Amino acid sequence: MEPEQVPSAPAPATSRRELRAAADRSGNRASRRAARTSRARSTLTPWALRWGPRTAVLSTLAAATIAFPVVDATTGTDVELGPGTVSASAAAAGLPTAYEVLSSTLPQATPTTLLAAGSGPRAAAEPVSRSLEREPLPGCDGDIRTTAPNGQIPQSDLCSLWDPDHALRGDAAVALSELNLNFRAAFDRDLCLTDSYRPLSVQRRLAVTKPGLAATPGLSNHGWGLAIDLCSSETASADAMAWLRTNGPVFGWENPAWARRGGSGPYEPWHWEYVPGTEAMGTNWS
Template sequence: MESSSSTSDSRRARREAETGHKGRRRAEIPSHQRWAPRMAVLGTLAVATIAMPLSAGAQDGPVSPYAPDGKPVGPTALDLVSAPVAAEPTSEYVASAPKIEGRAQAASRSVERAPLPNCDPSIEVTSSNGKLTGHELCDLWQAGESLRPDAAVALSAMNESFRATFGRDICLVSSYRTLASQVSLKGTRGGFAAKPGTSFHGWGLAIDLCSTETGNREVYSWINKNGELYGWANPSWAKRGGGGAYEPWHFEFTEGVIALGGLT
């Protein structure tokens, strides 16, 4: 019996010695070293979570309004219709932007700043839709884009205020369209394009904004609020339930459109 008891005591002592040894080894490991592997795993998950939305947003780009296959680039009509209507609160940058009292003051500042010094807004357009001459058009800040002189000066003045607020220029998908481009566009976009020869793009009085503008609530809210002060607005027919195709990206120079008998 004593032999059996001694054997048990010996085994128990070895187990306790081994347990105590392991416990000491664990206790000797600094706490920051034990957390290192866990932090590495958490860091990896965090990077993966953040990278996904960033990489998705990085694909947006205002390079061209249409893909090589002729389909329009940017949000679909379904995306735009289903997007929330409520706008986010105005940021401190928008709140601190220079306030413009009204259209007259906006026009006055336009002349003072001369955003397009080589563009004469008093020039009258006598050419037909989609066939405006170089004399009847003024180039905008974005390469390849142009408008009728008075519309171009007003929009450029608005762009200056936009740049002061957001630190960049307004991104445009389209502005003046030749008759040939209207015909081509009608064939690829159907109901989203006007009958060739009737589009206000053909008169140099309309623009289409990039998805970087329509897809940002704060930016789009600023454009809607300030655009009218410079004579630019998203016409009623292009709004939800307005009777036409829903096109929140489409803005027109209202003064010129009304003079031609168009709807705003």
């Protein structure tokens, strides 16, 4: 009986030609893989290459945060995320809600009365806000205390203005100071005054030196602490006068009709009066 024949393994290629062919086949496979990888990367934008991995991480974190149920601290039930909602664990730890954290980063609005106009005045038509709580004239409560005659009001019954050389009755002084705060925001300076409360002695002197321009002594609204005179720097400024004509009445201050061009009295654009006070007293003199 002949012995069983066992097939032998093919002899390895030993010729140089066969070795080169095998190497070429191996190299071609590697080249094709590299080309496929290169083509895949070439279709990605620089943004995707840079932010793709980061976006994946951020998405995972966001999903973990948003998907985590928000629990009402009082009922223990799931609620939608919104103002005042907080998880039980966050409430126990005294931590703020996500809504509070996010909303706390929003910029706060600035009251219009504090927005300075820079080098130019604020538009005259812009409404003047009086909603901001403030003390326009420190040390003056705005009360009317005097019962003294015209031009004989004691200094203790008057309120000094931002310029200590000028004073008015309490209510008129506070209202004018509020107007001045807004004027300062618009023009970056205080309202300039030449006259305010006028003692009787000064009224008498002006009646002699400026006949026709000064009221009869003892009848002047300056003598009641209810009138002011503006500096020529204000009356010469069209912007300032336009602003005052628009905003002054908001605070009770007006250039009276008799003092305007074509009015019943002399033309005095510098003369302004606190209308609530003059109307209550029934006066109509400068």
